[in-house]
């Protein structure tokens with residue numbers, strides 16, 4: 378399965394996908410990595426792995442919609458079957474969703490529908506929840522509102538701060554992302570309203 382990964386920062390989730398993709402049996406080829414800003418470690422990781430990269434910056438475009446269209450065009454060159462937003466800290470809009478709605482996944486460091494947005498671990502800590510986690514979902518027009526593919530829970534410890542909690546979330550988040558993207562590549566995915574299951578729609582294995 379041809380996959381384009383979008384990043385904004387460190388790219389540890391990207392690295393987990395790169396490492397898993399080294400095994401042909403995993404079923405994924407990362408055909409390009411894109412970012413919305415220059416100088417990200419995510420792009421450095423991709424270059425080190427010999428993966429084509431591109432950067433599409435909002436500030437280089439007159440409107441958000443033009444940026445969104447440019448990002449969509451930069452992705453389309455690589456003819457992906459799946460897009461993975463792995464720490465991509467921008468919302469995608471109409472042009473992107475017209476082209477790639479239904480085949481774009483995002484990973485979020487909280488248990489949806491709790492704590493959407495850019496500060497999932499901080500918001501969970503501030504609220505005082507005892508369990509948080511990570512959610513992989515199919516991107517829609519909302520903020521972290523799409524149909525849920527996978528979730529994994531992480532206990533909040535008494536002495537957690539935002540950094541320690543987010544780092545523990547990221548450990549299980551990476552494993553969830555690798556497991557789920559691999560299953561989609563090998564088995565397919567079926568989305569019925571908000572219900573998502575692995576397996577192609579013509580397969581009745583999970584009925």
Ligand code: GAR
Pocket residue numbers: 384385386387388389390391463464465466484485486494495496497547550
């Ligand atoms: C991940 O925890 C991801 O869920 C989060 O950014 C981190 C990226 O880490 N994304 C969001 O908060 C999006 N709302 P990484 O760059 O090391 O993969």
